[in-house]
Amino acid sequence: MATSGGNRPLNMEQDTVIAVMGPTGSGKSTFINLVSGSKLPVSDSLRSCTNTVQESEIFYVSGHPVTLIDTPGFDDTIMSDTDVLKLIASYLTTTYEHGFKLSGVIYMHRITDRRVGGISKKNFGMLRKLCGDETLENVAIVTTMWDQESSEEKGTAREQELMTDPLFFKHVVDKGAQMLRHDNGSVSARNIVSRFISKSPVTLRIQKELVDENKDIGDTAAGIAVQGSLATLIEEHKREIRTLQEDMLKAMREHDLQTKQELEEERAEMEIKLKKMENDRQRLSREYLEEKAKVDAELRRLQEELYATRESRANAQKEVEDLKANTKTRRTLFSKISNIFRRPRH
Numbered sequence: 001m002a003t004s005g006g007n008r009p010l011n012m013e014q015d016t017v018i019a020v021m022g023p024t025g026s027g028k029s030t031f032i033n034l035v036s037g038s039k040l041p042v043s044d045s046l047r048s049c050t051n052t053v054q055e056s057e058i059f060y061v062s063g064h065p066v067t068l069i070d071t072p073g074f075d076d077t078i079m080s081d082t083d084v085l086k087l088i089a090s091y092l093t094t095t096y097e098h099g100f101k102l103s104g105v106i107y108m109h110r111i112t113d114r115r116v117g118g119i120s121k122k123n124f125g126m127l128r129k130l131c132g133d134e135t136l137e138n139v140a141i142v143t144t145m146w147d148q149e150s151s152e153e154k155g156t157a158r159e160q161e162l163m164t165d166p167l168f169f170k171h172v173v174d175k176g177a178q179m180l181r182h183d184n185g186s187v188s189a190r191n192i193v194s195r196f197i198s199k200s201p202v203t204l205r206i207q208k209e210l211v212d213e214n215k216d217i218g219d220t221a222a223g224i225a226v227q228g229s230l231a232t233l234i235e236e237h238k239r240e241i242r243t244l245q246e247d248m249l250k251a252m253r254e255h256d257l258q259t260k261q262e263l264e265e266e267r268a269e270m271e272i273k274l275k276k277m278e279n280d281r282q283r284l285s286r287e288y289l290e291e292k293a294k295v296d297a298e299l300r301r302l303q304e305e306l307y308a309t310r311e312s313r314a315n316a317q318k319e320v321e322d323l324k325a326n327t328k329t330r331r332t333l334f335s336k337i338s339n340i341f342r343r344p345r346h
Contacts (some may be wrong), residue, residue, distance in 0.1 A: 015058070017100070018196050019069040022108035023123045027144040031108065031182060032056045034070045035189035040070055053091040061190055064197050069102075074126045074226075081126075081226045082284050087128065090292040093210045094299060099203035104138035105131055106192065108182075109162070110144040111155050128172065129222040135178035141169055142192055144182050151256055167178030217288045227284065241267055 020028045029040045033333045036056035047304050056068040069091075079087075092102075107127050113120060131139060143162075149155040162168045173179060178195070182188050203212075209220040225226050244267040251260040 016061075016066045016103045016193075016197055016199075017069065017201075018066070018104050018106055018193065019071060019102055020106045020108065021071050021123070021127055022073060022106075023110075023120055024073045024075050026073075026108040026110050028073075028108050031069055031106075031142075031144070031189055032070050034184075035059065035193055036066070036068055038068075052146055053087055061194050062197060066193055066197075068193075069108075074123050081122075082287075085126075085217070085222055085226050086284065086288045086291050089206055089210060089220075089222070089288060090295050092130075092204060094292055094295040096203065096207040096211055098299065101203055101207075102138070103199045103201050104140065104196040105135075106118070107139060107141050109141060109143050110145045111158060111181075112148050124169075126222060126225060127328055129220075129225050130204060131208045132208070132221075133172075133175055134187055135202040135204060136172050137197070138197065138199050138202045138302045139172065139177040140180050140192065141172070141177055142180045142182050144184075146181060146183050216285050218285050223284060243272060 020032055022028055029042045032038055033040055033042065033056075036059045038056040040054055040056070049179045052072070056070070059064050060066065071088055072079060074081050074084050105127065107124065109120065109124075127139075131345040141161060141162075143155075146152070146155055156341050159179065159181075164170055165171050167175070169179065180192050180195075182192060206222055208222055209215045210217060218227060244263050248260055248267070251257075251263060
């Protein structure tokens with residue numbers, strides 16, 4: 001829904017709107033609250049607090065209105081990657097259909113991470129799938145948690161590695177993405193945001209694919225990535241279930257009933273997970289359309305409220321003008337009457 005935390009519909013031609021992405025615990029919500037004065041929920045652990053797309057309060061940088069969009073990570077502790085993609089895609093495509101584009105994307109990465117592990121790689125990989133390489137000049141990789149690094153020298157060395165190693169961020173930096181530091185201070189945060197003020201808004205890859213090319217979400221770059229990850233996990237779970245079944249047969253032959261019971265429970269739990277993953281793969285397209293319909297309806301409701309407010313203001317303005325005109329007429333009449341009484345009498 002293209003609204004701010006203050007329920008003011010975004011001015012699509014003037015507002016600077018920036019999406020904030022990254023792994024859970026990288027400091028997305030904290031950054032947004034710091035610079036915007038919003039009160040989005042913040043986790044004090046690696047457990048996610050952001051389970052929907054949220055917008056900050058509107059704030060001003062160099063006189064320009066800015067809104068930040070908080071997004072869940074693709075390592076969410078509550079939602080599957082399918083659910084996260086569904087939420088982000090429905091938000092971005094619905095707003096794009098109404099003429100709304102992002103000025104840029106901030107991707108947050110903890111400088112304290114000794115290596116870019118699977119979670120960070122997955123989140124950054126999904127960022128590239130959602131945005132497309134052609135929009136990377138509007139992307140900033142912002143390193144956080146510098147206050148938790150043992151020394152600035154170590155942090156600087158890791159920062160240089162992230163920028164120059166092909167396994168990390170080198171390719172996107174070469175294509176125009178910026179590497180920036182956030183020191184947890186409000187000045188630092190505002191300086192980062194200010195870099196997007198002069199940026200021309202861009203169309204993200206996911207927006208082009210779903211709206212301009214009318215693709216099914218499962219056929220987009222992001223959808224293929226999510227379903228590919230699911231397919232890999234499904235195959236891994238199937239192999240684990242087969243191994244558990246073999247171990248159960250062995251336990252039966254050895255009359256080890258306790259081990260057999262434990263293996264049965266583990267297999268049942270694994271099969272539940274497997275079924276959920278298979279359902280995730282099948283429901284992506286259906287639930288994306290359902291989620292998008294909800295966002296469409298909410299956007300229409302907010303637009304109707306806006307139009308009603310404008311009409312009410314227009315009527316109120318007319319009443320004010322009429323009152324002013326009546327007041328002027330009364331004052332003119334009063335002036336004429338006063339002049340009559342002030343004339344000298346013979």
